[in-house]
Amino acid sequence: MQDPKSGVKSQTQRLVITTIPHAITGEDIVAWIVNRFKIDATEARAMGTMMVAFGYIYPLQDHKRLILKPDTSLYRFQTPYFWPAQQWPVEDTDYAIYLAKRNIRKKGMLELYEQEQYNSLYKWMNHKWDFIVMQAKEQYRAGKERKKPDRVVFDCQERAYWVVHRPPVRNIWTEYRLYGQFKLVKYTITYKEHDPFLHACLPSNPWLTDDVTYWTLNMPNVETPTKMRVECWTFSFGELLMDPRGRADFRLFLKKEFSGENLAFWEACEDLKWGAAETMKEKAQQIYKTFLARGAPRWINIDGKTMDITVKGLAHPHRYVLDAAQTHIYMLMKKDSYGRYLKSPVFKETQRKAIVPEPHRFTRRPSLSPIILRQQEEEQKAKLAASGPVDITQVMSELERKQKT
Amino acid sequence: MCDQTFLAITFGPCDNCSQNKPLMNIYLKNEPINYCSLCVELMACQGLAKGETTNTLKAESESLKAKLEEERAKLHDVELHQVAEKIDALGQFVMKTRRTLKGHGNKVLCMDWCRDKRRIVSSSQDGKVIVWDAYTTNKEHAVTMPCTWVMACAYAPSGCAVACGGLDNKCSVYPLSLDKNENLAAKKKSVAMHTNYLSSCSFTNSDMQILTSSGDGTCALWDVESGQLLQSFHGHSADVLSLDLAPSETGNTFVSGGCDKKANVWDMRSGQNVQSFETHESDINNVKYYPSGDAFATGSDDATCRLYDLRADREVAIYSKDSIIFGASSVDFSLSGRLLFAGYNDYTINVWDVLKGTRVAILFGHENRVSTVRVSPDGTAFCSGSWDNTLRVSAYLRSSGESELRNILYNTV
Secondary structure, three states, X not given: OOOOXXXXXXXXXXXXXXXXXXXXXXXXXXXXXXXXXXXXXXHHHHHHHHHHHHOOEEEOOOOOOOOOOOOOOEEEEOOHHHOXXXXXXXXXXXXXXXXXXXXXXXXXXOOHHHHHHHHHHHHHOHHHHHHHHHHHXXXXXXXXXXXXXXXXXXXXXXXXXXXXHOOOOOOHHHHHHHHHHHHHHXXXXXXXXXXXXXXXXXXXXXXXXXXXXXXXXXXXXXXOOEHHHHHHHOOOHHHHHHOHHHHXXXXXXXXXXXXXXXXXXXXXXXXXHHOOOOOHHHHHHHHHHHHHOOOOOOOOOOOHHHHHHHHHHOOOOOOOOOHHHHHHHHHHHHHHHHHHHHHOHHHHHHHHHOEOOOOOOOOOOOOOOHHHHHHHHHHHHHHHHHHOOOOHXXXXXXXXXXXXX | OOOOOOOOOEEEEOOOOOOEEEEEEEEEOOEEEEEEHHHHHHHHOOOOOOOOXXXXXXXXXXXXXXXXXXXXXXXXXOOHHHHOOOOOOOOOOOEEEEEEEEOOOOOEEEEEEOOOOOEEEEEEOOOEEEXXXXXXXXXEEEEEOOOOOOOXXXXXXXXXXXXEEOOOOEEEEEEOOOOOOOOHHHHOEEEEEOOOOEEEEEEOOOOOEEEEEEOOOEEEEEEOOOOOEXXXXXXXXXXXXXXXXXXXXXXXXXXXEEOOOOEEEEEOOOOOEEEEEOOOOOOEEEEEEOOOOOEEEEEEOOOOEEEEEOOOOEEEEEEOOOOOOOOEEEEEEOOOOOEEEEEEOOOOEEEEEOOOOOEEEEXXXXXXXXXXXXXXXXXXXXXXXEOOOEEEEEEXXXXXXXXXXXXXXXXXX
8 A cells, every 4th residue: 555656646745844755645545445445435435544543544634533534634654663563562651751752842732631641640650750751851862863854754653653542532521520620619719709708798797896787687588688698599599499588589480470389399398308207198198189189279290200100109108209200390490490580570679679788887986085074074063053052963964974975 | 409319219018028118229140129228238248158258358348449449540630729720829817716605514525506697506525515695605505414425416407406415325306495494304305326326416407307427337317206217327337427418409418427437428318328438547537518519528537638529539639738747626618618627636727728728727726626616507607616615706807907907806895
């Protein structure tokens, strides 16, 4: 296939300032395979892709996707040194040396997945890290002694080899796990202003100023909630339900939409789950009669399968018998009603009325100077002397009152 | 609502003991069968098969553990502080003790906040359980337990009852009454019965159910009215020292930590251990959920606190310093989860930045080891109880100007 005369047509390809010799186009490869093996284009393309996947041919441009594109995309034959047929065991040490070398050549050149693998190899191979760095430096130095075009070619080949043997793992599990940590960070950012240790609470922290206005304004069933509290309701459906004032607001909204039975059912299920064991059976029956039975007064709309499981479970009621139905209704409220609630006039009205208390400004009240007080006393005495006998207790009490202000 | 482990529990006669109970679907010799959780436990511990000794089994479990760690490490994860690199660092915090509650005659072992954000219940070694209004420092109720070392106490969600227990192996619930002359011990309800000391207790979402952990290695869920055992949780191989319930939205799970260095996450409905973490080097004294329920923190005798992410299924941060050599007895998060308060046996409380892993404050003041630290329900302050017989409520003093600082300090006692 590589034969210059009867093999795939190749040419010298210019790449920025250097030239890459013996580059071949995808369509030429496919054409040659069709010709040689007398098969159709689709099969030839599949065969070509297999050769790319195994690393016998590597793409120059989109080097991460190991497929054969039947167009003018460029490929090269991999040097036999790197052929899988050589059956070298793919050593982690070699990979570590390769990544270290790339790091030396240009800092920050490693992609994210390579960076992660580099960190992990560093941890596992810490005992031979000096050896690895030394090897990397040696290879880098040896590489510099070669001519530029040769070096570029070899770099391409080596990179292609490692893409085959250490593919970027876009594993769903990695993303899922990183997602968990992003969630932790996101939570702290969302609640930052609500944390009294990070942000001043208005009007003031009762423990610091001995003023309980903050607690009075945030009582469970206060008429007008504070703006901060209303903002919390927008963070998640759970927050809205857990706050009694929020739940009351949501209930009002649902009443207007005539879908109040969903919330009522959810509350009844919570009561069943956390309630006393004694009353459990009757509660379950009551819930069935009110919400689930055919023709029930507050019939809730759940799918047939869930209804089936629930009704069967109710033959032997236990506290978690309504779990499936409860989850279904919860998700329904969360995905549908919650969104509409946040855009509704009920919520907008609550938001508008919500109060933002002024921060407390404590100033010390000044008191009268003793000089003025003595002057006042003298004036009083002078008046008494002039007006005749009066009730001494009245005068004394009046003086005392004046002193207090 | 939990989207994690939703086990298809069926209910009916167990294939083994024929009792009507919630069932677990398991495989025995590739055949699916339905056993109740108790039978599953019995079967799993059914003695050694032929040719096995406890040593070979131990060796096997060690090699499996090592393999599991290897697999976990291969997944090339990044650390939490790397993910949080772009977040602003916090400055140093100045915490001030605002209230000192004196009244216990001996070491304070445990405390809990009431949902009204100002009342607390505390228990001590001399058997006394006191309910305070921490804001006014008044004692509102006092109960004398028939045993010493009351290691666990909890306030009911309604604020109308408290639960406590310790060396008596029981957990008792006392309904509180405004009548000063009434003897609270008269109306006491004995709820939990363990075969060893009670280490920790907590009410669930209502006054009707209590979750307990004990020195006998088990946790249990009880019905308060009848004292009936609703579910038991087996899986720890040593004393369980602490437990914490997941925040309501994230489902019916709780985490427990024990002297076997393990932190286990349990499903309350089935009694199954759904996740297990073993990276500590010594007893885990306290476990606490992150406010969102996606992670939890532990404090241990190995002088470190660690954060475990439930989705990532691994430890994501360690909070330690070379200068800290005493065990952490208690941990709690601030409201946003950014700060972790940890009480240590060297009489101090360290405050850690959860995301960056650095320490942002250290509090002195206690004259003996700090046994319990809890942040108030609205996050405005935290309370610490210590073996020096006192409880202290502290808050963050913002230095927003010299004069305002003076105002705050001098306008109050």
